[in-house]
Amino acid sequence: MQCETTKSITQEMFYDGCRFIALNIEIMKLSAGHVFSALSFAREDTRLFQTYKRLHGVKLEVIFGYERTWDAMTSVMSGHDKGVNFVTFSSDGSKLASASLDTTVRLWNGQTGSEIAVLQGHSGNVSSVVFSTDGSKLASASWDNTVRLWDSHAGSEITILRGHTGMVWSIVFSTDDSKLVSASFDNTIRLWNIETGSEIAVLQEHLGMVQSVVFSTDGLTLASASSDQMVRLWNGKTGSEIAILKGHSDRVCSVAFSIDGSKLASASSDKTVRLWDGKTGSPIAVLQGHSDSVWSVVFSTDGSKIASASSDNTVRLWNSQTGSKIAVLQGHSDKVWSVVYSSDGSKLASASSDKTVRLWNGQTGSEIAILQGHSELVSSVAFSSDGSKLASASLDKTVRLWDSQISRKSTILQGHLDRVWSVALSPDGSKLASASLDKTVRLWDSQTGRDIAVLKGHSDEILSVVFSPNGLILASASSDNTVQLWDSETGSEIAILQGHLGKVLSVVFSTDSLKLASASSDHTVRLWNSHTWSEIAVLKGHLDSVWSVVFLTDGSKLASASSNLEMTVRLWDSHTGIQLATFQHSAHTGTLISDTFIPGNSKKNLLVSESGILYFFDCLDELSYEMTMDLEAVILSSSIAVHSNMLFSLVHRHQPSLNGLISVKFHNVCKWEIKHLCWFPPNLPVSKLAFSHSQLAIGCKNGQVILLNIAALL
Secondary structure, three states: OHHHHHHHHHHHHHHHHHHHHHHHHHHHHHOOOHHHHHHOOOOOOOHHHHHHHHHHOOOOEEEEOOOOOOOOEEEEEOOOOOOEEEEEEOOOOOEEEEEEOOOOEEEEEOOOOOEEEEEOOOOOOEEEEEEOOOOOEEEEEEOOOOEEEEEOOOOEEEEEEOOOOOOEEEEEEOOOOOEEEEEEOOOOEEEEEOOOOOEEEEEOOOOOOEEEEEEOOOOOEEEEEEOOOOEEEEEOOOOOEEEEEOOOOOOEEEEEEOOOOOEEEEEEOOOEEEEEEOOOOOEEEEEEOOOOOEEEEEEOOOOOEEEEEEOOOOEEEEEOOOOOEEEEEOOOOOOEEEEEEOOOOOEEEEEEOOOEEEEEEOOOOOEEEEEEOOOOOEEEEEEOOOOOEEEEEEOOOOEEEEEOOOOOOOOOOEOOOOOEEEEEEOOOOOEEEEEEOOOEEEEEEOOOOOEEEEEEOOOOOEEEEEEOOOOOEEEEEEOOOOEEEEEOOOOOEEEEEOOOOOOEEEEEEOOOOOEEEEEEOOOOEEEEEOOOOOEEEEEOOOOOOEEEEEEOOOOOEEEEEEOOOOOEEEEEEOOOOOEEEEEEOOOOOEEEEOOOOOOOOOOEEEEEEOOOEEEEEEOOOOOEEEEEOOOOOEEEEEEEEEEOOEEEEEEEEOOOOEEEEEEEEEEEOOEEEEEEEEEOOOOOOEEEEEEEOOEEEEEEOOOEEEEEEOHHHO
16 A cells, blocks of 8 residues: 555656656756746645645745646747747657748657757748648648648658649648648649659639638548638549539638538638538538638537637537537637647637637537647647647747646636736735736735726726725726726726826826826826826926836935936926936836835935846935846846835846846845846746735736745745
8 A cells, every 4th residue: 555655656746747847947957956946836736846845845935826736738849930820740649740930840749849850941931731641741831832741750851842823821631641632822722642742633713712621531522612702622533623612702711521521511701601511512501600700610520510710709519410509619818710629529629819729528618728828829729649639839939738638727817818017916915906908907816816806997008007005096007098096995997097198108106195196108297186186297308208107205206217219217396396307327128116225225216227237316416326236137127026125026038038036135225135036937928026015916928917925035
């Protein structure tokens, strides 16, 4: 019994170790010491983390917003220089191929995600790639009007198939690997002999771009979809036309045969899916329900169901016998481009512009998991032959490998649909506010991670959010030129402050909560009364956008920073709005910090630039000076928080590309101590932070928010 327990623990540790290394390999390459940095973000419920915590303790504790167990992502394949259009597995699942806008095809190990080869030769974007049935060959279609055949074992080029006069969009092998068919924007389909590379036939009947082409399983029939609103059936051996399938009223984007070839489904921009007899082309049913273009269609393995993906943000399941709707799969927040069934039909995967992949039950349509990690549109998904793995391709230049057996939804703190641009913690630390480019502010319970309220009202992206020092009011600044005030308990709107003629980039309360200042791209700062919400003064003088503003502790003065054309910090009387002083700096962007931050630094404001230069501005004697921190990374813009005499900042390192967290403890204006606290895992694209009551709130580019307890570091 004890032996079995020891074996189980060893297996758990081995599995955890493999997952940990795969996720943090770039961090671990820096030095052995960085392993401990990465272990702070090992999944809390894993054997690895629990062992680390017991032996060494955890100084950087994740309160919420990050998965407690391993997520489905097992590998991030980086290497492409531009977005990835398409991804596919070989039939045995041992290899994975990706087609990219960078003109290359890359071969990867289908199990580990390690790179096998880079296939170079195309001179245009590679739109599609496909393995032969036996996996020995690979074909790629390109915007350079060619198809290339490759040896998938050696990674070498076999031949170039020339003939098309327009970009090649879709390619497919016949099931016996004797033929390849290519569809082009030159309105033609070409049939090729794989052995010789010679052209068998040119199918020229379409009057518009051919966007999709597919063989029936027996290889006897070929179907094509075109922008001419037609689907055509062809003889798979000779290329002669069998039938013209009319009915769609807009371009046809995708076609798919059922496994037995008895049925054909077509998806169109006319918002419908049509079902046809796969042999004769006679119409069977029109599947209506989508409210926007349908981009992708696929049959389940047993042929009983059809899945369709649409720009209406949904996937729909249909009965292929009757054409009736089975389920509407809702969850994506943007266009769905691709949908695919696992080989056993138990799962369905969809790829969306919302940067996620979603796993669904292939029979009922219920959601199994949300696969998050990509930072741009997901263009393509593919299951391995045994259904155990899923690959996704994205315009973020990566291919990601997922464990499709992990059947749970994400538990991370994510409600925003776009980048989080600002985060703030309430003075008592009980609430967290996040502002996003999705035009919303979200209020969270910082103890439980519960979503308290979604604050809607802005008509454009929100760039700054802040609590009043008394914790009663939340202010948000937006590209819609306004500041909005909200009740921090209920989330209800209090007032809208109008007057700026450009984006409002920063907003701040005075320490007594009696005034509010807003900085704008219209080159002005505006002062507002926080009781009446009336405008006190318009502070004019800057010659460029004002991107940071801060009150001095006693509230009598206000500092504002501008960049590019003038690069100045200006000091104002907060009662009258009169300008008191102007200081020069050389920072293109940075963050202003108020005067009580550094010991012995009474009445000095500090501007921290991305390059780590500290600019001190003395509001009494109007002197300014600068000092430089020795950093190995660049400070991320507007990602600085302060506590007592400590500064916390997110930093970015270019080689390798990593984001981290540092602390700077100031003893006086001439002496400070810099500590590197951690490097964040690559799946956490951090961008903004805020501090309160030993907690750091961090906003991410993917809409995620996490909360860290750093009490042990203070």
